[in-house]
Amino acid sequence: MRGSAAPARAESVALSDADDAADGTLASRSRPWWTLWWVRVLAVYLAARAVTTVILLGFAAGEGNNAWTSAAPDFFSFANLWDGRWYEIVAGYGYPATLPTSDGVHVSENAWAFMPGFPGVVDAVMFVTRLPWPAAAVLVSFLAGAGAAVVFHLLMRRVGLSASQSLFAVVLFCVAPVSPLFQVAYAESLYILLLVTALLLLVERRYGWLFPVVLAMAFTRPSGLAFALAVAMHVVYRWVRRRSDPFPIRERVLSVALTVFSGVAGLAWPAIAGIATGSWTAYTDTELAWRAPYIGFTQLIPFAAWFQGADWWASAMLGIPGWIGVVALVVLIASFSILLFSPPVRRLGVDLRFWVAAYSLYLLAVFFPQSSTFRLLMPLFPLLGALALPRSRLYRAGMVVLFIALQVGWVAICWRIDGYDWSPP
Template identity: 30%
Template sequence: MPRWRAALYRAAPALGLFAAARLTGMTVMALWAWHTGRSPRALLAMSWDSDWYLAIAAHGYGTTLYWPDGVVQSDLAFFPLYPGLVRLVTVLLPVAGGTAGLLVSWTAAGAAAWGIHLIGEKLYGRDVATTLVLLWGLLPHSIVLSMAYTEPLLTAFAAWSLYALLTRRWLWAGALAALAGAARPNGIAVAAAVGATVAYEAWRLFRGERRTDWRMWAGAAVAPAGWAGYLLWVGVRKGDPLGGYFAVQAGWTSRFDFGAGTLGFVRSVVTRPMDLGFTVSLLLTGAGVVLAALLVVERPPLPLLVYTAVLVVIAVGGSGFFESKPRFLVPAFPLLVPVACALRRARPRAAAVVVAALAGVSFGYGTYLLVLAPMAL
């Protein structure tokens, strides 16, 4: 049996559990959407950021909205890979943009789950890998894995790039990191993982523990190309090559302020009543920080540690749209490694209760986010 087919065969139970989790989540959401007189497909394909991506896929860049409170929302804030793939699907298949977006996202989610399983299997064994994939599919914000959003695409390229790093396939790691960087702003975390791993290998080369390999340097050089290339393109278009993209993000009230905005939001939550979604977002972001600390204790390989750390720092250190921070952490699947390892060590009944509780939270909260919540996902 070819190696890739054997790996897919071993991952089949995990992929089946992941698919069952996401299908159940979508079914619960669809039933409640129908109950409220709304279309499940429209909610999945055309909610919040999905509208921006589909508009870019259909018409290209060039839309800017000006709001009375001074917020300036330009579609240049959205990276090009996902709308480009949506446009390609609409050219190849007789489907509308919303359906094409869902096809891209669902395919990417499946590829991401397989990549996560490969990493988990290599580092911790098949049982932990299966649990890790299932937990990723049961995150409170895992509904975005079923929507026309970019998190599945980023996670897919990230997982396979990290696996390539773990197996020392340097060119593949760099190329996949470049694609991850073209998918989302926080895709730079994958390039950071590649760069840190290559720097560590260079140090070992200096000490004479490894032989030099030109592929390693080529992979490191290619890794940030997607992210840096789009930033430069936006900068040139805005007349400021280095700062143009960050000016666009500032128009969305999104900037990196080293956590000042996060602290201000925490103060607001604890001093006055807030919508359920904001409070839960604070709790989930805090849980992400705790899981990051537990991951450090687990001493994972350097690529996973750097990738996860950069995602957490970007989420916690950035300001604006606090309700979206848990979504920004969805691609940080290594955060679930300590939980997956603990569940495999637990008694089967206890583990089953925990998984069932997570499933209930995931399906219920995902339905709330998409059908009932008044704030952006």
């Protein structure tokens, strides 16, 4: 990863902070409230959610009878499809003590694949508001998404983007192809709020505050090991640069402890599943059940799934030799690796690139590529900062139109249900 002169960067950050403080003081004294940065961010978020609501309602009106809803369901029923029903099962019934099987041998799909963080928060909201699950789940996602947009703006400013670039990064964040997840009964919205907060704390080197955030993340979405790897790279980087960028003993101890803690937190849920069911492979066996319809029941072999998927998609779906799919995957991985060293991405700073690299490596190691992959790419949102750098109005308008069009495509392919649908979001 690229190095930078710490004194120069510290001076740049200090000047940026001073300018922001001055702007905030001026705003509080002479500017109307609707010009405040956070008001603009929330206005962008609300406008984006209004557009997505129209898209979802349009597809809901054309939805036929399915296993979960009647024809033309209302918004909240439509927003509670797919994993939303699994989270509702977790909230209402908990987790099975005995793993279900499809043939008496292989573990079938079950609630252990869904962590308790999101349903726990929704349960609390239901208790306070007396709302039913569909409405409470959407409310939690909606509010968490709003918070994530605000913190994302802070993160972009913190890594050096201008006010205009940071706001446009928020625009892209709010209209991204998978941004409908900010208003459906999925855990992603809550997880992204926790993740963007964790990344901001990491960039600011506030290690002590990261411990509770990392723990909450580990019980919301499975990526604790990825964050542990990102923190480990951060620690090594600081150690190598300790002469030009001081790395005090207190920060060394806290950051190393955070790395270990993140790794343990990432393994906590699989361990809990193992203890509760009596099978130490309960969690991984459950996750593997979702790829069985594609390639059958297999063992979890790190880094094998993407190559198996490339072969399957090429041969079974496209009717071309499987090796072509594998070659295409290798080219994709190489191109993405080069992208991390491109000037626009380097502008985001080393810590955000550590996260992008760590999470990408984690996906490559454990996930099987299928329609849910679009959703699983959501934590790579810091890269939107690189897309926000150009100032051309034509470029920016084109990106917004493109992202909204891709939203429509994602809902059409992944969210709506068309008979026996094998493309879950």
